[in-house]
Amino acid sequence: MELKPIYNFINKILCGDVKEILPQIPSNSVDLIVTSPPYADKRKNVYNTIPANKYVEWFLPIANELRRVLKDNGSFVLNIKEKAENGERHTYVIELILEMKNQGWLWVEEYIWHKKNSYPGKWPNRFRDAWERCLHFTKQKKFKMYQEAVMIPTGNWAKERLKNLSERDKMRFESRSKSGFGKNISNWLKRDKVYPTNVLYLPTECSNKNHSAAFPVALPSWFIRLFTEEGDIVLDPFIGSGTTAVASLQLNRKYIGIEIKEEYCKLAIERIKKEVKLNLFSGKA
Amino acid sequence: MELKPIYNFINKILCGDVKEILPQIPSNSVDLIVTSPPYADKRKNVYNTIPANKYVEWFLPIANELRRVLKDNGSFVLNIKEKAENGERHTYVIELILEMKNQGWLWVEEYIWHKKNSYPGKWPNRFRDAWERCLHFTKQKKFKMYQEAVMIPTGNWAKERLKNLSERDKMRFESRSKSGFGKNISNWLKRDKVYPTNVLYLPTECSNKNHSAAFPVALPSWFIRLFTEEGDIVLDPFIGSGTTAVASLQLNRKYIGIEIKEEYCKLAIERIKKEVKLNLFSGKA
DNA sequence: GTTCCGCATGAATCGATAG
DNA sequence: ACTATCGATTCATGCGGAA
Numbered sequence: 001m002e003l004k005p006i007y008n009f010i011n012k013i014l015c016g017d018v019k020e021i022l023p024q025i026p027s028n029s030v031d032l033i034v035t036s037p038p039y040a041d042k043r044k045n046v047y048n049t050i051p052a053n054k055y056v057e058w059f060l061p062i063a064n065e066l067r068r069v070l071k072d073n074g075s076f077v078l079n080i081k082e083k084a085e086n087g088e089r090h091t092y093v094i095e096l097i098l099e100m101k102n103q104g105w106l107w108v109e110e111y112i113w114h115k116k117n118s119y120p121g122k123w124p125n126r127f128r129d130a131w132e133r134c135l136h137f138t139k140q141k142k143f144k145m146y147q148e149a150v151m152i153p154t155g156n157w158a159k160e161r162l163k164n165l166s167e168r169d170k171m172r173f174e175s176r177s178k179s180g181f182g183k184n185i186s187n188w189l190k191r192d193k194v195y196p197t198n199v200l201y202l203p204t205e206c207s208n209k210n211h212s213a214a215f216p217v218a219l220p221s222w223f224i225r226l227f228t229e230e231g232d233i234v235l236d237p238f239i240g241s242g243t244t245a246v247a248s249l250q251l252n253r254k255y256i257g258i259e260i261k262e263e264y265c266k267l268a269i270e271r272i273k274k275e276v277k278l279n280l281f282s283g284k285a
Numbered sequence: 286m287e288l289k290p291i292y293n294f295i296n297k298i299l300c301g302d303v304k305e306i307l308p309q310i311p312s313n314s315v316d317l318i319v320t321s322p323p324y325a326d327k328r329k330n331v332y333n334t335i336p337a338n339k340y341v342e343w344f345l346p347i348a349n350e351l352r353r354v355l356k357d358n359g360s361f362v363l364n365i366k367e368k369a370e371n372g373e374r375h376t377y378v379i380e381l382i383l384e385m386k387n388q389g390w391l392w393v394e395e396y397i398w399h400k401k402n403s404y405p406g407k408w409p410n411r412f413r414d415a416w417e418r419c420l421h422f423t424k425q426k427k428f429k430m431y432q433e434a435v436m437i438p439t440g441n442w443a444k445e446r447l448k449n450l451s452e453r454d455k456m457r458f459e460s461r462s463k464s465g466f467g468k469n470i471s472n473w474l475k476r477d478k479v480y481p482t483n484v485l486y487l488p489t490e491c492s493n494k495n496h497s498a499a500f501p502v503a504l505p506s507w508f509i510r511l512f513t514e515e516g517d518i519v520l521d522p523f524i525g526s527g528t529t530a531v532a533s534l535q536l537n538r539k540y541i542g543i544e545i546k547e548e549y550c551k552l553a554i555e556r557i558k559k560e561v562k563l564n565l566f567s568g569k570a
Numbered sequence: 571g572t573t574c575c576g577c578a579t580g581a582a583t584c585g586a587t588a589g
Numbered sequence: 590a591c592t593a594t595c596g597a598t599t600c601a602t603g604c605g606g607a608a
Binding site: 321323324327328366368369370371372402403404405406407408409410411413414417489491499500 | 579
């Protein structure tokens with residue numbers, strides 16, 4: 001099949017089925033794939049739900065296409081968590097890991113997203129679920145990684161030093177450590193920063209009315225900074241309300257978003273427009 | 286085979302091979318199994334290390350015996366983490382989960398132990414590993430669980446209390462209380478407490494006195510409070526330096542410990558003696 | 571008695587070197 | 590080519606000695 005070159009897809013929300021759109025995208029063309037696909041049996045009212053026991057079978061062909069479109073030195077970050085069913089955790093996620101390895105993916109790491117404010121609730125046999133998996137897959141042992149881009153202030157250093165900062169600086173400092181913005185004092189801190197671990201401690205974003213995005217900007221933002229440079233291409237095959245696109249824009253990366261639900265596509269485009277205006281206003285673009 | 290009744294094993298450290306000792310323990314006799322088995326290829330200077338690719342095969346017969354000795358309403362908490370090898374996470378842990386389900390275990394939950402102080406190091410392809418799995422298995426859908434026993438202090442009482450602590454102590458206190466650790470937990474009123482999540486945040490106990498236990502007392506302590514009542518029997522088939530026994534004693538539970546290394550057995554017995562003395566001194570036992 | 575600083579110590583992992 | 594061993598890297602913690 002003759003494929004259109006990649007620049008036809010860049011900075012667009014492609015409204016349609018992943019299984020039809022992905023095959024149109026040329027091979028070895030994106031630097032990072034980061035996504036939070038619909039979880040099994042969740043959000044029934046919005047998506048055509050995928051039963052837990054068919055999840056692997058449904059996702060594997062998509063994973064295979066994703067591997068094709070990813071550059072050899074690129075990364076795939078899959079944010080996912082198995083549901084509990086009949087008093088047990090379902091096994092479709094760990095089965096998926098094994099099957100993706102059979103496809104040729106390397107399972108490099110499992111990052112944990114430790115959710116600061118998790119969904120409330122009480123059950124007799126378990127507590128609130130406060131974490132999700134962020135599975136890191138690659139095509140090769142060697143891949144692009146920019147660890148300095150996500151360094152964080154030292155534990156003790158931060159505590160000691162915060163006392164001497166004004167309230168205003170404190171705010172800036174806080175926002176920096178969470179999302180990576182606020183460059184004012186970043187140089188000043190450089191020597192006193194350390195590398196993070198494989199546990200991300202981030203709050204979920206309270207749903208802004210329309211979309212039920214449990215996927216906070218800070219999450220794709222962290223992986224985009226870690227695995228790409230400015231100008232690189234970030235693909236999210238289940239982009240929902242456009243969170244990954246927003247993160248990409250903020251970081252001067254290019255995005256490709258795929259979304260099947262038209263209402264979500266519209267929502268994403270609205271959010272992106274606002275973000276672009278913000279960038280223009282701040283003289284960024 | 287004629288088995289001795291369970292009281293012959295209670296409050297003892299049994300020095301020998303798990304595979305020989307477990308079959309002597311009667312069926313349906315312990316309320317909780319909590320353990321941190323030797324990880325694949327780790328602690329080579331101490332244990333005969335189990336290669337990663339033989340790990341499942343090695344552990345499955347043990348898991349089967351554990352299921353036999355566990356009471357029907359009991360729980361099994363397995364603390365484990367896969368290693369990274371050749372740039373990838375190994376799959377033996379997730380394979381083990383699938384195989385244990387085949388044996389009849391229910392995989393109820395995966396708790397995350399978020400380690401505050403993880404092992405240092407820097408690599409081109411990953412960050413420091415700051416978490417471990419605490420896999421919760423049971424025999425039945427219904428099992429014993431005492432959620433109130435691990436509730437976390439919050440509210441005004443805690444705030445008042447915190448005022449009088451130094452900044453540094455406050456940090457420590459908070460990190461402990463986030464996951465429900467901390468010794469004075471019983472002092473809080475019920476209305477000032479909330480249920481924890483499935484993420485436990487606590488430091489490892491490193492370079493402590495004579496023994497260095499990567500398995501901190503607070504970890505078995507939390508699960509013992511959650512899954513047992515006073516007087517119940519707690520089994521640790523890889524008890525090492527006796528951490529699980531210490532936790533059991535502190536909480537007025539009975540322990541059964543198995544350990545293959547004689548030096549560790551001695552160490553465990555020493556620690557237990559000290560703990561018993563402490564309990565006597567405080568008028569507990 | 572406190573507080574503070576310096577130091578050794580890990581359930582690690584990768585890349586290079588050696589056989 | 591494949592395995593075994595070693596050095597380099599890194600940081601929260603608890604201890605001991607000093608002020």
